[in-house]
Amino acid sequence: MTWNASLSLDYTQEAHRSVVRYVHSGPLRVLQSLYPEGDAVCHNVLVHPPGGLVGGDTLDIRVTAGAGAHGLVTTPGATRFYRSEGAPAVQRAHLSLAAGARMEWLPLEAILYSGCVAENHLSLDLAPGAELIGWDLTALGLPHAGQPYERGTFCQHIEMPGVWLERGAIDAADTRLLSSPLGLAGQTCVASVFFASGSALGRERRELALESARQVLQGHALAPWAGVTSPNPQVLVLRVLAPQVEPAMDLLKKTWAAWREALWGMPATRPRIWAM
Numbered sequence: 001m002t003w004n005a006s007l008s009l010d011y012t013q014e015a016h017r018s019v020v021r022y023v024h025s026g027p028l029r030v031l032q033s034l035y036p037e038g039d040a041v042c043h044n045v046l047v048h049p050p051g052g053l054v055g056g057d058t059l060d061i062r063v064t065a066g067a068g069a070h071g072l073v074t075t076p077g078a079t080r081f082y083r084s085e086g087a088p089a090v091q092r093a094h095l096s097l098a099a100g101a102r103m104e105w106l107p108l109e110a111i112l113y114s115g116c117v118a119e120n121h122l123s124l125d126l127a128p129g130a131e132l133i134g135w136d137l138t139a140l141g142l143p144h145a146g147q148p149y150e151r152g153t154f155c156q157h158i159e160m161p162g163v164w165l166e167r168g169a170i171d172a173a174d175t176r177l178l179s180s181p182l183g184l185a186g187q188t189c190v191a192s193v194f195f196a197s198g199s200a201l202g203r204e205r206r207e208l209a210l211e212s213a214r215q216v217l218q219g220h221a222l223a224p225w226a227g228v229t230s231p232n233p234q235v236l237v238l239r240v241l242a243p244q245v246e247p248a249m250d251l252l253k254k255t256w257a258a259w260r261e262a263l264w265g266m267p268a269t270r271p272r273i274w275a276m
Contacts, residue, residue, distance in 0.1 A: 002056035002087075003027055009061075011042060011101070013068035018042040020071060028059060037269040041070045045273050046107070048079070053091065055084025055117055061093040065101035065130070072104040074271045078139070079107065081154070083115030092121045097130035097198065102264070105134035106256065106271070109189075109245050112140050114172065116152040124160040126198035133259055135252045137191040139245050140170070140178075149188070160196055164235045187225065187241035191248040193255045195263060200233035205263065209236050212258040222251050 005026030011018055017039035022030050027049045034043040048059065065071055081089050091110075097103055110120055126132060136158060141149030151172050158166040168190075170177065177183040184190065195209060213228040213236070220226070226240035238255050242248035257268030 002054070002058075003050050004058045004060075005048070006060040007046065007062070009044070009063045009071070009073070011063070011065040011069040011071040011103075013066060016040070018069045018071060020044060028061070034272060036272060037267075041072055041269075043072045043074075043271050045271065046073060046075050048075075051077075052080030052082050053089035053118070054082045055087035055089055057089045059091040061091075063093070063095045063103065063105075065095075065097045065103050067098045067100040069098075070102040070104075072106065072271065074106045074273060075108045076273050077108055079110045079120075080113065081110065081116040081118035082113050084117040084152075086117065088117045088119050090119045090121070092123075094123045094125070095132065095134075096125040097127060097132060099127040099129040099198070101127075101130045103130075103132045103134075104256075105132065107135075109137040109139050109191075109249065111142065112138065112149050112152060112154050112170075114141055114147065114150045114152060116154065118152070119155045119157070121157045122159070124158075124196055126160065126196060128199045130198040131263070132196045133193070133256055134196070135191065135193040135256065137189065137245065137248055137252065140172075140184075140188040140190075143188050144244060158194075160235065164196070164231060166192075166237075184241060187243055189242040189245050189248045190240075191242065191252055192237055192239045193252045193259075194238070195236040195259050197234045201236075206230050206233065206236065208262050209259055212262040213238050213255050216251070216254045216258050220251055220254075222247050226251065228255075 005028035007028045031045040154170045228238040
């Protein structure tokens with residue numbers, strides 16, 4: 001039996017308050033809207049009761065944000081891609097922001113179980129003046145629980161059409177990629193945090209963001225395995241390899257906080273679910 005689910009979230013600004021309306025089909029829900037930092041930002045947690053995906057399952061998430069709206073989306077736990085008999089398990093998310101909208105896309109990690117056939121797609125459609133902070137984190141197996149990633153394939157696709165494209169394929173049988181110092185060098189966690197804008201960022205703003213991320217990297221345990229760059233005037237990306245999820249997530253959260261302050265002048269108010 002396969003589980004197919006979809007969820008559409010629509011953020012709008014009404015009377016200076018960001019509000020969300022949603023429609024769902026199948027086992028994918030959104031918890032109540034929370035406002036830990038006031039009316040301007042609406043925090044939501046996406047919940048997938050089955051707890052993971054097997055071959056043939058699909059999750060389809062669509063998020064829109066209107067002018068002036070600001071939404072923050074996270075999850076209560078990891079997305080787990082379990083063993084497949086051949087059909088892929090697919091998660092797709094499409095984020096569409098109108099001019100002046102802001103979005104924070106901050107799901108917890110995806111875990112690849114040995115034997116999975118998985119795809120994870122994220123596409124961004126940002127109007128001029130719209131801005132987004134997002135991240136992606138993938139764990140290869142559960143090596144500390146004695147469950148390494150020994151079989152399976154995974155495709156990661158992040159795209160802002162015409163602006164930025166990152167696409168990677170991982171095959172557990174590709175030992176050259178997984179073990180080579182020119183590949184993952186034996187690390188089992190791959191992560192990135194990115195800032196994307198519908199308009200070109202000014203040089204001073206880009207340099208400010210790059211410098212704030214470099215300050216986060218200074219002294220961090222993962223500094224030798226991380227780097228930050230701006231592949232074009234609309235995108236900033238920090239990438240990192242790690243032996244496990246926790247230090248990578250720590251680096252992503254600290255970079256998110258630094259960019260929130262440097263680029264938006266906002267303190268890093270963490271979603272309440274992260275403290276649980």
